Amino acid sequence: MNALSDQPPIRRSDLPENLRQKLDALEPRVQSNAAALAIWQRHLTAADRKTLGDDLYQAWKQYGRTAGIWAAARGGSKERAIVEVAYALDWLDSTTYRQLLDALGGGPGEGRRPRWIADTGELWFDGEVVRSIKHLSQAKNIVRILAAFEESRWPPRVDDPITSGGESDTRRRTIETLNKGLTRIRFSCTGDGQSFGWEEIEPLS
Numbered sequence: 670m671n672a673l674s675d676q677p678p679i680r681r682s683d684l685p686e687n688l689r690q691k692l693d694a695l696e697p698r699v700q701s702n703a704a705a706l707a708i709w710q711r712h713l714t715a716a717d718r719k720t721l722g723d724d725l726y727q728a729w730k731q732y733g734r735t736a737g738i739w740a741a742a743r744g745g746s747k748e749r750a751i752v753e754v755a756y757a758l759d760w761l762d763s764t765t766y767r768q769l770l771d772a773l774g775g776g777p778g779e780g781r782r783p784r785w786i787a788d789t790g791e792l793w794f795d796g797e798v799v800r801s802i803k804h805l806s807q808a809k810n811i812v813r814i815l816a817a818f819e820e821s822r823w824p825p826r827v828d829d830p831i832t833s834g835g836e837s838d839t840r841r842r843t844i845e846t847l848n849k850g851l852t853r854i855r856f857s858c859t860g861d862g863q864s865f866g867w868e869e870i871e872p873l874s
Contacts, residue, residue: 679774681748688772691765692751696736699754705735711788712757714820717742749773756796757784763796782823783854783867785815792851794869800851810843814856814865826859826866840865 681689698704709718709725721728721741732741736750743753752769755761761769784793792800792815802808810831817830832839840858844865847856859866 684772688769692748692769695755695760696751698760699736699751700734704754704758705729705738707758708735708739708754711786713742766796785819787816794853799853811847814843814847818867826864828864
C-alpha cells in the first residue's frame, strides 16, 4: 500500500468552509432526476450503462442517485462524484472544480480529458469549448473519431474507426480538418497507420 492509500479519506467537514458550502449547494442539483438523465444519456458510455444494468431508474435507486451512478462507473467517493458530475454538466468553472478536487485529495480527474458532446457538436477541454462542429452530417469521419475517443474515455490513442488502416489521404485530411481552429489539444495520425492520437499542447503566450 502506498503513502497516498494509507491516508484516511477526507471528510466533507474537513473542507474549508467556502468549499464545503459549495459542495452542499451542488449536491441536491446533482442528485436530481434531470441530472441523472443528462449524465446517463450524454456522458456515460454504452459499456458504463451496461455495467450499471442498462436501466437508469434501477441504477439511480441501487447506487445512490446520480453521484452514486457516477462513482460506480468512474470510481472515487460520493463527494468527488458530485464535483465531477457538476463539472461535466457545466455547473462549475475550472478554478472551483480544481479547488474542490484538490481539497478532496482527488487530483485532476476527468477535467484534464477532453469531452465530446455529440448533442451540441462541442468538444470541451479543461472547462472550455476548444472546437465546435456546426454541421455534423457533413463531418461524419470527424464525428466518428471523436465518438471513438469519448466511448473509450480518451486514452492517448484509439483504433482507426474510419478506414482499414495504413497510409491514407482520408486519414490525413480528416485529422487536418479536425485540427483547424482547434485550441489546447491536437489530434494526429499515429505512426502505426492503425490508430489516432491526441495530446494537450501548451497555450500560446
